[in-house]
Amino acid sequence: MSPISRTTRAALGASVVALTMVVATACGPDNSDATGAQTAAPTTAVTSAAGTPGAAPVKLPTLDELKKWKFEDWDKWAQQNVITPAVKGFWDLQKILDAKPVKPGPGNAPTGQPTARPTAATPSRPASPAPADNGDDPLPKVVQEKPVPHPYTKNYHVNGKLFFQDGKQDYVCSGTVVSDPANPGKSNLVWTASHCLHGGKGGKSHTNITFAPAFNSAGAVSGGKQAPLQQAEPYGEWGAVAGIVSPTWADEADPEYGGPWSQYDFGIIRVANPDGGNKSLEEVVGGSVPVWFNAPRDQITGVSSFGYPAGKPFDGMELEHCDSGKPVRHTIDPSRPAMLTIGCNGTGGDSGGGWFAARDGKQVLVSDTSIGGNDNTWEAGPYLDDVAQHALEYMSKRK
Template identity: 25%
Template structure:
């Protein structure tokens, strides 16, 4: 399977929860899926709508129905206007910054409950901008406010956490390009290297780069990207380990 790239792809990737999965529920979901030690990885399912999952959305060109690039999610910031995604979703060494991107949180089946928010600025590490170094495949993205409101006012935002280590139970929600609904999987992170981590769950095809790795308390500790552009197989996905590199980049994006 090809990596999940930054290029725009062709446009097609009910019980409501009032909060992210609790740590206990998330651990139970991981166990029900067979965890990460079985021979067969679980497969992602359609993500049911919830306020927490509405913080995840599509990055597409010009409109919500435009060519898809990737997935992004809202994270807490002082200006209340910040997303996190993979750097390769918004900037490539060959092309530079992708123009005309909009973020559509909670998008599903042609419906955009919170509208689309134009990308205003992008913050990536210079080592990504210069060499596309997979050790720095993370980006923070600001979006322009709409009607006097910022994106975090509309859907809320998850905190970023760094230095949490491996072996964490997380849920990963993202948008495959071929689908008009998001998918999700409850998994446990594993070490790929001291600076990269992984999870095993099927279904994460092109368009899911940038999907947030969210712990039971609603904290983002990774995004699909990094090694192999996030993964050469839809069954295994990677992330740069959220450590001091990401803490420094977040500080740059918010000051």
């Protein structure tokens, strides 16, 4: 399977982003406590070129060791991965229109290697038969994405477009305002994919990361129309001031291809009010979405994915959704939780967009778009287990 990441990036207001990487290797989800014993001897060290000068490298633990990390451990890790401030006023409408989903390298991905969603073409899943149950199910029937009607009703305003730069190239992704456990009703947290925030193995944190909630809600830039950027961004541009990505992504990922790292392809950023006011993102947009961790797979039903696909036939200006029902499993590394997979014809730019399901009659987030097929008939996202939960808990408590 060759999934493609969906990414297009743009610059933000002056802000510093601390991206924390967490390692997720081996074994599936459980309900272990996040606190506890000292971390065992780590195996691999990862430091960002933009990290805190002179800071001692923080080594990556195994998944079981990671579950025992305390706040201080996560904080030391975060200090290694501070990205440069975004340039205020960097993004204009033309830059956003020119931003592209990340493309994979020439040719198809190697057999068994998915391509990340930032591209427009992804090789399909290998057709060879698998063992009786290795965590794979038959691919679901394709579902056509549909645009959310303009103007977006309030419940859709938690969805937004994410801009960033990788080197000198501008890219776009998608994201979702999620609930902050330590600050109920006042969240400044946005959920997205790791590949929308970091370049993977040997790479760096992306720059100029910005979130525009309810982008183009009124349809001001639909159908090739030109309008002042303010009309396309009803809530302005919220620059990232801190963040965290899966260490599996930072330590292993080849961003041009999907692989075992895609099974932990999630990321979280904290954003700041562009007006400098005290109102949180959740208060401004009118809501947030709780995240359902370790959800029983048989209870994850009625899934709808949201995002701003930018690869053809889409143009990245519309919030699209796939109402795909119950996801099936896709596994690259059987020692890690199988990904959730839905039928959807989304393209690059969808990456990081939220997957919603119902729990006790309320909308919750169960995954984010990570990879997909080169024929644009399916998309897959990570199963959110303890590692993802501990990442959110850290970001919630971090000042």
